[in-house]
Amino acid sequence: AQKITQTQPGMFVQEKEAVTLDCTYDTSDPSYGLFWYKQPSSGEMIFLIYQGSYDQQNATEGRYSLNFQKARKSANLVISASQLGDSAMYFCAMREDTGGNEKLTFGTGTRLTIIP
Amino acid sequence: NAGVTQTPKFQVLKTGQSMTLQCAQDMNHEYMSWYRQDPGMGLRLIHYSVGAGITDQGEVPNGYNVSRSTTEDFPLRLLSAAPSQTSVYFCASSPRGSNGYTFGSGTRLTVV
Numbered sequence: 001a002q003k004i005t006q007t008q009p010g011m012f013v014q015e016k017e018a019v020t021l022d023c024t025y026d027t028s029d030p031s032y033g034l035f036w037y038k039q040p041s042s043g044e045m046i047f048l049i050y051q052g053s054y055d056q057q058n059a060t061e062g063r064y065s066l067n068f069q070k071a072r073k074s075a076n077l078v079i080s081a082s083q084l085g086d087s088a089m090y091f092c093a094m095r096e097d098t099g100g101n102e103k104l105t106f107g108t109g110t111r112l113t114i115i116p
Numbered sequence: 117n118a119g120v121t122q123t124p125k126f127q128v129l130k131t132g133q134s135m136t137l138q139c140a141q142d143m144n145h146e147y148m149s150w151y152r153q154d155p156g157m158g159l160r161l162i163h164y165s166v167g168a169g170i171t172d173q174g175e176v177p178n179g180y181n182v183s184r185s186t187t188e189d190f191p192l193r194l195l196s197a198a199p200s201q202t203s204v205y206f207c208a209s210s211p212r213g214s215n216g217y218t219f220g221s222g223t224r225l226t227v228v
Contacts, residue, residue, distance in 0.1 A: 009156075032121035033213075037219075043204070044222070045206065045208075047217065047218075050216060090132040091159065093159075098215060101166060102163070102164070102166055102213070103161065103164060103174065104208070105150070105161055106158045108157060108158040109158050
C-alpha cells in the first residue's frame, strides 16, 4: 500500500491565484512528520514546509501553508498568490520513526505549471 | 559548510560494470539515505542509515549495497549494473527526528 498518495499528476494555475496540492498519507505510528519539497527543472530538492503529527497549528512558511487534517490523514500544501517561479514538481513526504528506525518516504509528485 | 556532496554528477556504465556513488555530509547528521528518482514514480527509498554501523533496506534495495563506517560518508554500491538502474540518484541527510532533510544535487546514472 502507498504510504504517501498524491493524486494530481499535473496542475495548471493562473498566475496570482492560490493553489492547493493534495497529499494523503497512511501510517499507524502516533509520531510522524510531514514534508513538502519543490523540485524545479534544475533538479535540486528544495525543502518548503514541515508539519509534526503533534503540532496543534497548521505550519506556515511565507506563501506556503500546510493544511493538516489529522483525522483524514491529509497534508495539503497551499501556495498563495502563485508566481511563475512556482512552476516545478512538488513532492509530499512522510517521516516515520518505528522502533528507532527512521524512514522518509515520498509520493509520486505533482507537476505545477503557472500560466502568465 | 558544504552540506551534502554527491559524486559523480553524471556517469555512464556498461551492463555488468560495478561502481560506487559517493555521498558525504559535513553537518554531523545521524540519518542518511539514498533515493532513486524515475519519471512518474517520485523518489523511492533504496537504503538508509540512522548512524555509523547501522543500515537498513528501503523500498527498492535489490542490486544495491551500502555501508556506513563513518558518520560523514554513505556510499552506494552497484555490484553489477543493469539498464533498469538508469535513474537519478539522490542522497539526503538530517539529524534524527529533524524537521528538514538536506539533499545532495544528485547523480544521473545511465546504464547501457
